[in-house]
Amino acid sequence: MLSVENLRSRYGRIEVLHGVDLQVRSGEIVTVVGANGAGKTTLLRCISGVQPISGGNLVFKGEPLQGMPAHRRVALGLAQSPEGRQIFTSLSVEENLRLGAYLFADARVDTDMAEAFAMFPILREKRNLAAGGLSGGQQQMLAISRALMARPACLLLDEPSMGLAPILVAQIMDVIRNLKTLGVTVLLVEQNAYAALRIADRGYVMETGRVTMQGTAEELIADERIRAAYLGV
């Protein structure tokens, strides 16, 4: 469904992705784990089209993504819940969700919003409040819900567990696992490698702009080096 080949990207003169290869097949949950600064967020930003690439190929559902503006990639079914909960702080919770479905104006927008509220009841309670006033965890829920409003075929999630209490991490991971049953393909970028690998089918390990290991989630969880470097056991 999504294929990344030899992807390179730079900030100014400094190259941060040195040729990344990655495949996401339809219906999978694929996770990219790695330390801070490994280039995971840059990878997602390149796939979404908000970060220029300097080499390599990106193909989604058979269509090359190079040169395609970000908003057209969303129309193709590629939605991202960005790192740091980049929500629209000055707009209400409900307006944030409505804008998630910016490309649509049919009855499904309402049912999708009802589903988002069912998934995270706290958002329904605060639907008319400015999103900037939500707590960190609530903003994370809003960012994920907003991305789902775009009816993605493939959802890109950037650090959904960042800064959250363990119980919230578990809740969000449950939600992601449930997406699979809804037919949504997920590419999950996480520093919390253990939480991510537990729900993923396959995983990639990134270090300083390169993929250094890949395999099924079970293989990675069982790997001694991974356990030492990322799982803290």
Added chain:
Amino acid sequence: MTELLQYLVSGTTVGAAYALVALGFTIIYNASDVVNFAQGEFVMLGGMVTFFAWQAGVPLPLAALLAIVAAAVIGVLLNKLAIERAGAAPVVSLIIITIGASIFLRGGAQLVFDKQLHRFPGFSGDEPMNVGGVTILPQGLWVVAVAVMVFVLLYVFFTRTLTGKAILATANNRVAAKLVGINTDYMMSLSFALSAAIGALAGILMTPISLTSYDLGVPFALKGFAAAMLGGMGVPVGALVGGLLLGLIEALTAGLVSSTYKDAVAFIVILVVLFWMPQGLFGRKSMERV
């Protein structure tokens, strides 16, 4: 008493025009956090293009429409050729670009048109009406009515339509806006076009009352900016109230103190707002979790 009423009437008229200019500031500010100091040049273009088209034999309503479209096109060009090219430049740089654009447009108007004062007749004649000793120009009623109408339309646009909210989202977080599928370049162009058209409208409406010339943009930009600051930058209702208030204060100063100080009012308002209430009358308190 009649005198005071007269000041109120003329203050409301001028204030409505300031409100329109301030609404123009509001739109671009809402889309991009940029204060567009070329806003006054759109006011100038509205009056000048209408006058020269009208003089060339185009019927007045058509000439006015032509001027609005011309201003909107120039607004879009300003965004495409100057603002968009600047890419990820900080807001201050973008504001400086608009100051440059304003000088360029003023110089261009001086070359393309001329340096004379111009006027065309009011939409409903120039015969003043006398209401209880107070003189009201029919054109003044046009200015106020159009300002209120534009305000209502903008209010509905920004609070009830998805496109309006997409403009707000673009301003609030450009990257997130792209990630939900908003074409942010288009939203910027749209807001420049809207803002320029409203500025031109103000210029067209005011020309029968206060004449137009190539250098009219600076005072209008300054006063529209003061009005927008007074009401609270980025808030449509603030622009309307700020504009009307500024017009009234100006008219009362001219009438009760001295017309010499009339133009100082806008500066004093800017200073007072900056010192004591930087959010303006209706400004949003910025609330953000870090």
